[in-house]
Amino acid sequence: MTAAVSIEKATKRFGGFTALDDVSLEIAAGEFIVLLGPSGCGKTTLLSILGGFLTPGAGRVLIGGVDMTHVPPARRPTTTMFQDYALFPHMRLQDNVGFGLRMRGTGKRERLARALDFLDLVGLRAAALKKPHELSGGQRQRVALARALAVDPQVLLLDEPLGALDLKLRRQMQDELKAIQKRVGTTFVHVTHDQEEAMAIADRIVVMNQGRIEDVGRPADIYLRPRSLFAAGFMGEVNFLDATAAAVETDCVRVAMPCGEARLPAQCFTAGLPAPGEPVTLCVRPEHFRRGDVPDEALALGPATVTGAAFFGTHYRCHARLASASGLELVMHLEPTAPVAQGQPISLAVKAADVVALRGDAAASRTPR
Numbered sequence: 001m002t003a004a005v006s007i008e009k010a011t012k013r014f015g016g017f018t019a020l021d022d023v024s025l026e027i028a029a030g031e032f033i034v035l036l037g038p039s040g041c042g043k044t045t046l047l048s049i050l051g052g053f054l055t056p057g058a059g060r061v062l063i064g065g066v067d068m069t070h071v072p073p074a075r076r077p078t079t080t081m082f083q084d085y086a087l088f089p090h091m092r093l094q095d096n097v098g099f100g101l102r103m104r105g106t107g108k109r110e111r112l113a114r115a116l117d118f119l120d121l122v123g124l125r126a127a128a129l130k131k132p133h134e135l136s137g138g139q140r141q142r143v144a145l146a147r148a149l150a151v152d153p154q155v156l157l158l159d160e161p162l163g164a165l166d167l168k169l170r171r172q173m174q175d176e177l178k179a180i181q182k183r184v185g186t187t188f189v190h191v192t193h194d195q196e197e198a199m200a201i202a203d204r205i206v207v208m209n210q211g212r213i214e215d216v217g218r219p220a221d222i223y224l225r226p227r228s229l230f231a232a233g234f235m236g237e238v239n240f241l242d243a244t245a246a247a248v249e250t251d252c253v254r255v256a257m258p259c260g261e262a263r264l265p266a267q268c269f270t271a272g273l274p275a276p277g278e279p280v281t282l283c284v285r286p287e288h289f290r291r292g293d294v295p296d297e298a299l300a301l302g303p304a305t306v307t308g309a310a311f312f313g314t315h316y317r318c319h320a321r322l323a324s325a326s327g328l329e330l331v332m333h334l335e336p337t338a339p340v341a342q343g344q345p346i347s348l349a350v351k352a353a354d355v356v357a358l359r360g361d362a363a364a365s366r367t368p369r
Ligand SMILES: Nc1ncnc2c1ncn2[C@@H]1O[C@H](COP(=O)(O)OP(=O)(O)OP(=O)(O)O)[C@@H](O)[C@H]1O
Pocket: 014, 017, 018, 019, 037, 038, 039, 040, 041, 042, 043, 044, 045, 046, 193
């Protein structure tokens, strides 16, 4: 099957600065893709290359199997929706939504019918005769979406479209955006630096850092099975534990840590097995710590002292310092079955299945540029 979009080894330099570095990505038709990463990581540059506003210095962009690398925006089957969605203030909503169709020479009757259909899709058909200033920010956003979709693009490119909205409205619009995307079936490529937004809407998330793709996967994969230390650290809260690969076998790796040794199944190493002697970093999410002994235990972290605890209803959010040589302070969510208080001694362990182990040293690979 032809991918809706193929980016092949795209590189973009601005003077001596490499904003996009040898990036390749395949996007299937109908997918909702989110480009996620910190400010300056190259998300907008990649989106602009897809939309034709920038040409890569090397590499190609194919849309529907056709090479579009040097095709200008207006001749691509893409529409871009920017954060300042700039509706025409003097035009009624139905004319705003029909504007792109008018530019394409679509007749008046069909234009109106389509504009009303798309206003209906975003729940604003009854407001078709209003002007943009009569709407709330969220409603204007929906009109912009209707306008972008009315021209029936193969791919809709969205650059932080919800960035200007307050948090509550933003969360509501995320749900609506996802529902609308599923209804129309158009391929969406959406840029954000908000991890929660990415998790809420994406079929697949592309985690970017320093002009490169660090990881690609479904939200649950990126969160539970990250393949880079940067992706693990960027996507939600995580604890990094330094270790060294002491011995490597085919189905398990023995790792040495300040609190002792542990045998980790090979599946914990999501990005490949280390070499003996190589530094590795164990990634543990706060909710994966257990008190006391657990069956199928992989990491017995031993005694620790709670340095802070707060009750959050579903869990205690705690900090605890390990008694072992590392003295590492960890953040964790503990079940509220028994109370937790500052100064309390606890014993900590993590199940094998909940550990992700990655080659390298966390401090070196996590920091964004
Ligand atoms: N026209 C340009 N000239 C020079 N440098 C540029 C240009 N456009 C982008 N850059 C640089 O390339 C890098 C990537 O920019 P880009 O806009 O793609 O980042 P981003 O991930 O979208 O960031 P943000 O979330 O802040 O919008 C940045 O360091 C930026 O300063």
